[in-house]
Amino acid sequence: MTYTDAEDRSPQLRGALESVIGGYMAAVAEVLLTEGVPVAGVSAYGDVHDPSQDDFAGDVEGSVEFTRAFSRTLVGDGGETGLLWCGVSGWCFFHIPEGSGRSLLDSARWMGSGLTPEPVRVAAFLSEVRLDPREAGSGERPFYRAPHSDPGVLLRRLEIFGAVVEGTDPGADAVVTRLRSTACRRRAVEALTAADQEIVDVALHTGELDALAGLLEYVEGATPDDGLRELARRLARDLALRARDxxxxxxxxxxxFAYAEEQG
Structure with a gap:
């Protein structure tokens, strides 16, 4: 689709860009989840003419966010971390330590590899970050397009990764929720059916057991994945019966375990 100058500033263009950016973020999230990375969510921003982005020398952007526990394991503190896709410079990993006063630009480690690398390449970059988050990539920011320019070209470039429509089902959040549920079910089945398991001696307060049962009940009610829902229900029942008997x-x-074996 080609946009005129007037249409370049239209809500329709912003919506179209956020749709394809969301699709790109979801595609990256799917690869990361398959590799066991605990993705917490994604975001997409498509206002190509937002002047507030000039401070960053950018325009549209997207991100893939991780769980706080994963971020803490990755960098060793409670600072802010994530993968950011910039519509001008491509992907970067950023780490802003708590109370440091540093900006995202100060901390960014840039992936390179072009404006829209394949999701598997982004996952490989994160693997490099996990080995050494302070040295992976480059501190020198690349520029692949001028800010606020050629939104139609960028739109077509991103369309190959698919699109999600915010405010509908499935939007980006719904897509990632489904992907997370699928990954969680896969990990649960693998854990329950793993060979050479041992019986461990773990002491729990009754309140802790009740809290765990409540969390499993939440999963059962919240997940869109039928298999994960059934696993959560059965595991909660197993724990309750063992506590009783x-x-x-x-x-x-x-x-x-029996259900997981059927799924495997």
């Missing part, structure tokens, strides 16, 4: 019942109450 004692340690001797550990091999008796294994409904979740």
């Amino acid at each position: 004692g340690v001797e019942s550990v091999d008796e109450h294994r409904e979740a």
Whole structure:
């Protein structure tokens, strides 16, 4: 689709860009989740003429966010981390330590590899970051297009990754929720059916057991994945019955394991 100068500033263009940026972020999230990275969410911003982005020498952007626990493991502190896609410079990893006063630009490690590299390449970049987050990539920012320019060209370039429409089902958040649920089910099945498992001695307060049951109940109600919903229900029941019947019942109450074997 070609946009005129007037249409370049239209809500329709912004919506179209956010749709394809969201699709690109979801495609990257899918690869990362397949590799076991705990993606928390994605975002997409498509106002190509927003003057507030001039401070960053950018315009449109997207991001892939991780769980706080993963970020802490990655960089060793409670600072802000993430993968940012900039519509001018491509992908970067950023880490802003708490209370440092640093900006995203100060901390960015740029991937290079062009404006819209394949999702598998972005995942490979994150693998490099996990080895050494302070040295992966480059501190020198690349520029692949001028800010606020040629939005129609950028739109067509991003369309190859698919599109999601915000405010509809599935929007970007709904797509990532589905992907996260699928990845979680896969990991749960692998864990439940792993060979050479041992019985561990873990002490829990009754309140902790109740909290765990509540979390499993939440998963059962919130996930769009039927398999994960059933696993959560059965695992909660297994734990409740073992708590009632004692340690001797550990091999008796294994409904979740039986279901996981069926899925495998």
